[in-house]
Amino acid sequence: MTEPNTLLYYLKRSTEFLEKKGIPNPRIDAEWLLSDLLNLPRIKLYSQFEMPLSPKEIETYRERIVERSKKKPVAYITGKKGFHKYDFYVNKHTLIPRPETEELVDWFYKDSKNIFSEIQNPKILDLCTGSGCIAVSLSRLIPQAEIWATDISNDALEVAKTNDEKVIPHGTRQIHFLESDLFKNISPDLKFHAIVSNPPYIPSEEKKDIMEDVLNFEPHLALFVDDFKIFHSHLLQGALSHLVIGGILALETHPDFAEWIMEEGKKIGYSEGEIKNDSSHKQRFVVLKK
Template sequence: MNIKELLKRSDQFLAAQGIKSSRLDAEVLMADLLDMERINLYVKYDYPLKSREIDKYREMIKKRAQRIPVAYIIQKKEFMSLEFKVEPGVLIPRPDTENLVEKVIKYCRQQGLKTPQIIDVCTGSGAIAVSLAHYLQKAKVVGTDISNSALKIARQNMKKHDLTERMSILKSDLLKEFIKREIKGIDILVSNPPYITEAEMETLAPEVKKEPKKALVAGKDGLDFYRRLIPEAEKVLKNGGKLFLEIGYQQAAAVREIFGANWSEIEVEKDYSENDRIVSALFKEKEAE
């Protein structure tokens, strides 16, 4: 059996299972199996597959039919044009989150922050932290998470991109560890925290439900982490430091209300789909009267 024949059968099989991206998924899995770019599959349509390749591919297709995300099957995901290792137990990086990274990079360059100190809270796979350290080549970045699975993967991605000299991964429940150590004067805090409501979780696609619930759900209204993180940020940021948050598309107004008197320049920005996606704010501690 050649590539063309097996792709056609796999596409039809996945489509019958209700997977809308059946053809794309079949091609991505085949490209990973054969260690080639997806576009090269068309050049090698007539390539005869070995029996062991067919067997391995069928196992991959079987997993996809069980609605296991493609990224978990091939154990990698591209983000900000970088490749990241992912596996079950860690959130899969989303294209929408690239907006958040790009916003932080743009801000640092506009402000002339050549050696910014950055903390990425709820780092997960480390996609945000690694991307910032990669593109801001003199930044000092710390990625934090409470999940041991996430910390393990984040460290692997940090090493994969050769960033151990300017990056570190620290276990912390939000910013508690930094507050405990009395670490202050941080330039930038960035976070893509859990923000899905408990009710929304029940309506999500089967693939999303395969991802860690703790990395997705934040209470009945999806705001639990913002209520904790914003006050904690005041104890860690420098005066004039900036906080960048990813939010759910309906949460902008509610998140704005959480910021207290020490915050100004609160801005909401949209993602590529024109949905509210990023809230940023400047921390400026008011002097006691």
């Protein structure tokens, strides 16, 4: 008997295969991989169940499903991840953008009119930019701003540049990209009205608790810190010296360390601060003012 070649047949088979391999959301992942392959919105698959797949599409889909069965994240298989209004290009050199970081961008943008109420062309730094999701999103949301983006990894910066130049429609201003270990290569004279950052913040000792999808595929340089307090002390001090008076530092961080960051920040010279919860009610964001 000839094997069916319909979309629904391969979707069902792929879901069953991923389920046997212990993938947490097999049907959703199977749908994402297929919708991306066919360049169809995922919801449109439901009206195309009887659509025949070509031999090439079947072969490519099988390859993608096998990759996912080995715990490779869907975003690394498709090469993109939705963030804010756009699909961002991602690869093994960058973290996959998270909903929490999207919340940080949303909050910062909504508050930007208050933050920059008397500043015509604010300077904003995205420290540890990775894929550039913060910098590129803010450059489109706040087109009058001058955006800088830094990362210790040149490979990550190349991804961020690709997102700025090719993937995301151009804003009115170019982003300034700079390879730098925190503030090491940033001129002491360069000051910012705001520094926004999703730096590495998972203590190395927590690796044992991290999902295989993350631990085996995402860059450890962007995820883990050997000593949280030493790393963030350098970050807080560097940010303080590169902020104008009244400037703010907005950090995504580990919920267990939010209170410490607040206390440490005030200890070294920030005038005030606030801890903000994410949508899961965890203390995920710290905002400090110079």
